[in-house]
Amino acid sequence: MARVLIVYSTRTGQTKKIAELIAEGIRFEGPEAKVTNVTQIKTETDLQGYDGYVFGSATYHGEMMQPMKTMLFLAEKANLEGKVGGSFGAFGWSGEAPARIFDTMKNIFKMDMVDGPLRLKSSSLGGGTQMAQDYGKKIARRLT
Ligand SMILES: Cc1cc2nc3c(=O)[nH]c(=O)nc-3n(C[C@H](O)[C@H](O)[C@H](O)COP(=O)(O)O)c2cc1C
Numbered sequence: 663m664a665r666v667l668i669v670y671s672t673r674t675g676q677t678k679k680i681a682e683l684i685a686e687g688i689r690f691e692g693p694e695a696k697v698t699n700v701t702q703i704k705t706e707t708d709l710q711g712y713d714g715y716v717f718g719s720a721t722y723h724g725e726m727m728q729p730m731k732t733m734l735f736l737a738e739k740a741n742l743e744g745k746v747g748g749s750f751g752a753f754g755w756s757g758e759a760p761a762r763i764f765d766t767m768k769n770i771f772k773m774d775m776v777d778g779p780l781r782l783k784s785s786s787l788g789g790g791t792q793m794a795q796d797y798g799k800k801i802a803r804r805l806t
Pocket residue numbers: 671672673674675676677678719720721722723724725752753754755756757758783
């Protein structure tokens with residue numbers, strides 16, 4: 663069974679909600695999905711053993727949150743080349759973080775990126791729930 667790791671960085675919980683909705687979409691299609699706070703990723707071995715990775719951060723002051731930056735330096739050593747990837751994050755107005763994460767996964771880790779980054783103002787507004795679940799389904803379908 664394919665396995666996907668979803669790692670989120672959040673301050674007020676919106677990005678965690680999106681992570682859980684993406685996981686629902688993945689599980690709907692069959693693969694296993696594990697949702698983890700970025701603070702639980704301590705070494706690159708914590709990132710090993712999955713077929714797909716979805717990394718997300720809220721945007722603050724035009725940037726991804728510091729714990730996600732630190733985690734991406736760990737991920738650089740985890741040999742994720744060719745693995746399926748995606749990125750996401752909650753935002754208020756500019757939402758830079760998901761695209762920054764996506765570009766790093768694509769250009770540095772050389773992952774097989776699905777679609778584009780998922781940016782949501784709120785997981786519960788404007789069809790966001792469906793969009794997040796659909797993003798998870800797309801990740802899952804790329805694995806099978
Ligand atoms: C001090 C502060 C700075 C913020 N800076 C940005 C920003 O530069 N761009 C943006 O799109 N949203 C910005 N936001 C909005 C957050 O990204 C938004 O509230 C998001 O839903 C928070 O997600 P979280 O609950 O996962 O932490 C900012 C919010 C605060 C409180």
